[in-house]
Amino acid sequence: MAASLTSHGLLSLLLLLLIFLHCPTHCAATTGIRLGIIRKISPDVAIFREAPAFRNGDVCEHAEKIHIAMTLDSNYLRGTMAAVLSILQHSTCPEIVEFHFLWARFEPEVLSNIKSTFPYLKFNVYRFDSKRVRGKISKSIRQALDQPLNYARIYLADIIPVDVKRVLYLDSDLVVVDDVAKLWKVDLQGKVLAAPEYCHANFTQYFTESFWSDNEMSKTFEGRNPCYFNTGVMVVDVDKWRQGGYTKKMEEWMLVQKQKRIYHLGSLPPFLLVLAGDITAVHHRWNQHGLGGDNLEGKCRSLHPGPISLLHWSGKGKPWLRLDSRKPCTVDHLWAPYDLYRSSAHYFEE
Numbered sequence: 001m002a003a004s005l006t007s008h009g010l011l012s013l014l015l016l017l018l019i020f021l022h023c024p025t026h027c028a029a030t031t032g033i034r035l036g037i038i039r040k041i042s043p044d045v046a047i048f049r050e051a052p053a054f055r056n057g058d059v060c061e062h063a064e065k066i067h068i069a070m071t072l073d074s075n076y077l078r079g080t081m082a083a084v085l086s087i088l089q090h091s092t093c094p095e096i097v098e099f100h101f102l103w104a105r106f107e108p109e110v111l112s113n114i115k116s117t118f119p120y121l122k123f124n125v126y127r128f129d130s131k132r133v134r135g136k137i138s139k140s141i142r143q144a145l146d147q148p149l150n151y152a153r154i155y156l157a158d159i160i161p162v163d164v165k166r167v168l169y170l171d172s173d174l175v176v177v178d179d180v181a182k183l184w185k186v187d188l189q190g191k192v193l194a195a196p197e198y199c200h201a202n203f204t205q206y207f208t209e210s211f212w213s214d215n216e217m218s219k220t221f222e223g224r225n226p227c228y229f230n231t232g233v234m235v236v237d238v239d240k241w242r243q244g245g246y247t248k249k250m251e252e253w254m255l256v257q258k259q260k261r262i263y264h265l266g267s268l269p270p271f272l273l274v275l276a277g278d279i280t281a282v283h284h285r286w287n288q289h290g291l292g293g294d295n296l297e298g299k300c301r302s303l304h305p306g307p308i309s310l311l312h313w314s315g316k317g318k319p320w321l322r323l324d325s326r327k328p329c330t331v332d333h334l335w336a337p338y339d340l341y342r343s344s345a346h347y348f349e350e
Helices: 001-021 024-031 076-087 108-117 148-159 217-221 239-244 247-259 270-277 320-326 332-338 342-349
Strands: 066-071 096-102 124-127 168-171 174-176 192-197 233-237 280-282 310-312
Touching: 066 076, 066 148, 076 096, 076 108, 076 174, 076 320, 076 332, 096 148, 124 247, 148 168, 148 233, 148 239, 148 247, 168 239, 174 332, 233 239, 239 247, 320 332
Parallel strands: 066 096, 066 168, 096 124, 192 280
Antiparallel strands: 168 233, 174 310, 192 233
């Protein structure tokens, strides 16, 4: 009898181990165990399903190449994969889209998963040297905003090849539900940057009282009508950026921040200080942002009224984490169809 019980116990333990190994995300959600965003697996094992091959339509023969820049990090790789899939799926000419990925450290499993998931993808990978922002980053209200790679967008023009004249910069926590060529072709009207503007937002809240009470610094926006814009979706004339020395201008404000604490967020305020009120406004449909909630709690938010071409989970809450926890927001179900993570099949079976 004792031997029978021992065998039964060993069998049960073995079954539990097998179940855990085969469905890490699902079982973690069920048992309340908290795992990382991407479970580390051998570089030889693809953790994402292969995406379909997307081909050009008949009107693409003379179409202009589209350059899209994104950062690359294992913690956000699941979001990056969903973003890439959404862009290709909704493009009339997907074969002319070229991706430029920026990463702070070499992670071979990340590269191998991109290649196996998108075998036909045109992409380049560039190293962003974190030393460039050493001593320039100040602690913000959310730790994720303090990562050096979050500042890579400021150095974009210095990193990508000089023959690339225009870049569409996109965050990893978004999906595009329209032809990205429409955004790419926006008329910059001589400006260095184009993005949706939000002039109804209280612009003063992005800077501290010490900034506004300083007579010299508060003159920064004289002659401009500054409006908030989100740096997760930007069309950038990188040629004009290089010529205008915009990286250096933003670095100067980052050093002021280290001395006087003039803002609370990460890489956004330097963009506002240098460019707010001097960009080309794009229709709001191209950045339905804030779907991740606020930066502190990440509470659920609903969609804003109006047409939508791009959904953006900026804020603390990310759709893949909320889906895995079995406590998704309503808007997270709009992201789920683009999720290529292998353990995500149960989302579609429920």
